[in-house]
Amino acid sequence: MAELNDIANDFIKDEIEEFIERPNERTRIIDAFARATPAMQEISAALIDGDNGTVDTLTRAALDDGIEALEVMDDGLINGMSIVGIKFRENFIFVPEVLACARAMKAGMAHIAPILSASGIQPVGTVIMGTVKGDLHDIGKNLCIMMLRGAGFVVHDLGVDTSEDEFMDAVEEHEAPLVGMSALLTTTMPNMGKTIDAFIDNDLREDVKIMVGGASVTQEFADDMGADGTAEDAVGCVELANRLLVELKQEQEA
Ligand code: B12
Numbered sequence: 001m002a003e004l005n006d007i008a009n010d011f012i013k014d015e016i017e018e019f020i021e022r023p024n025e026r027t028r029i030i031d032a033f034a035r036a037t038p039a040m041q042e043i044s045a046a047l048i049d050g051d052n053g054t055v056d057t058l059t060r061a062a063l064d065d066g067i068e069a070l071e072v073m074d075d076g077l078i079n080g081m082s083i084v085g086i087k088f089r090e091n092f093i094f095v096p097e098v099l100a101c102a103r104a105m106k107a108g109m110a111h112i113a114p115i116l117s118a119s120g121i122q123p124v125g126t127v128i129m130g131t132v133k134g135d136l137h138d139i140g141k142n143l144c145i146m147m148l149r150g151a152g153f154v155v156h157d158l159g160v161d162t163s164e165d166e167f168m169d170a171v172e173e174h175e176a177p178l179v180g181m182s183a184l185l186t187t188t189m190p191n192m193g194k195t196i197d198a199f200i201d202n203d204l205r206e207d208v209k210i211m212v213g214g215a216s217v218t219q220e221f222a223d224d225m226g227a228d229g230t231a232e233d234a235v236g237c238v239e240l241a242n243r244l245l246v247e248l249k250q251e252q253e254a
Contacts, residue, residue, distance in 0.1 A: 001027065002034030009033075009041035012083075015048055019087050029082060036075035039067070043076030043108065048083050050100030052107040059108040069115040073143070077108045081139070085215075105139055109146070117149040125245045126176040130158030130167060132191040137184035140214060140234075144180060147234040148241060153178075164191075164198035171199075171208055177248050178241055181227075183214045192217075193225035200226075209244035213237060 007013050012033055020026045033041060039062055046054035055077075062072050084101045087093045127148055131141050138160050145155045156174055158166055167179060179199075183189045192212045199205040212227040222230035228247075231240045 002031045004030055006030070006034035007041065008038040009045055011045040011048075012041050015045075015083055015087075019083065019090065019092050021090070025086060029079075029086075032075075032079050032082070036079055037067075039065075040072065040075035040079070043072065044080030044083070047077060047080030047101055047104045047108065050097060050104055052100070052104040055104040056107040056111075059111045063111055063115065069112045072108070073112050073116075077105055077112075078143075081105055102139060109142065113146050113149075116146045124152040125178060125241070126154045126156070126174050127178040127180055127241060128156050128158065128167060128170040128174065128176045129180040129182070130162030130170075131160040131182045131184075132188050132195065133161055133163050134191060135183050135185050135188035136160045137182070137214070140184070141180075141182035143234040144182070144213065144237040147238050148180075153238075153241060164195045167195050168198060168202055168204055171204060177208055178244060179208050179210045180237065180241070181210070181212045183212070183217065186216060189214065189217065189221065190225075192227065196226045209248050211237070211240050211244060 004013055004016060007030065016026065016029060020029055033044070036044070043055060043058045043062065046058060059072055059076065062076065063069060081101065084093070084098060088098050129141055129145050131138050145157055148155050156170055156176070158170055167181070170176065171179060181192045181195060183192055196205070196210055199208065199210070209228045211229050211231070212222050212225060213230050217230050219230055228244055229240045231237045
């Protein structure tokens with residue numbers, strides 16, 4: 001188990017000391033930052049500070065130095081966002097500050113997306129992705145999309161606040177075998193179930209596999225909503241998409 005002093009960056013150490021109070025979260029976050037290199041910690045610090053210019057410069061520099069895009073995304077950007085999330089939840093910061101951090105995340109992701117998408121593999125399948133109705137959170141969905149594209153999927157991004165009809169229309173238009181829904185709010189998570197019900201009511205459910213995700217989505221919740229699966233992160237989303245595609249083909253061939 002790592003300790004606070006194993007983290008090189010003083011700003012990050014102060015942030016953890018001051019804002020991360022729950023012991024299990026503190027341990028997880030200290031471990032994650034202690035594993036990250038000082039260069040990655042600097043990216044996290046700039047993101048937590050909402051400094052999109054510095055995140056932009058440091059992310060570009062790290063990639064130019066040959067650091068893997070996935071390492072920059074996980075150890076730099078996502079690590080930083082985990083502290084932002086906790087500060088927001090505990091009311092240490094509010095919507096304007098979180099928006100500045102989200103902008104900084106976007107600045108870093110702009111360098112990472114083309115690398116993850118440029119794998120040049122033959123398309124393995126088409127996925128319709130969107131954040132459900134009433135929900136404007138798109139950072140996690142966008143990360144999943146980046147990873148899916150990097151793994152060779154064609155992804156049609158419906159954006160945020162996506163209605164049931166928009167999901168169904170996109171599936172029909174693109175003849176997509178996979179749908180991915182994201183939701184971060186407990187008030188909007190049930191809209192995943194409503195969308196799945198709409199697929200059933202319109203006789204479309206058998207044609208697609210539906211995956212759901214977002215910070216509070218558990219396997220139990222996904223099962224209750226009638227989804228085909230969930231995953232905790234973008235890497236898991238790709239694994240799930242591959243698995244569901246195989247399952248769908250097997251079912252259609254049977
Ligand atoms: C950034 C943020 C915002 C930004 C969103 C900017 C944007 N463009 O997305 C802004 C400031 C706009 C915002 C607004 C609000 N927010 Co907000 N927000 C967050 C915050 C801090 C981080 C979310 C995030 O981006 N995480 C990082 C990404 C990488 O993680 P992720 O989304 O979980 O995605 C990963 C996995 O879940 C998975 N995944 C995601 N989608 C999918 C889909 C599939 C198919 C699969 C398989 C996997 C998968 O893979 C992703 C990558 O690893 C969270 C706190 C938190 N800890 O989650 C609160 C949080 C979600 N927000 C919250 C709230 C309350 C709000 C507001 C209502 C605040 C307000 N009073 O106005 C509004 C609601 C606006 C709306 N209608 O949607 C609450 C929700 C509480 C709840 N349980 O309902 C949270 C939890 C904060 C808290 N209080 O604790 N928010």
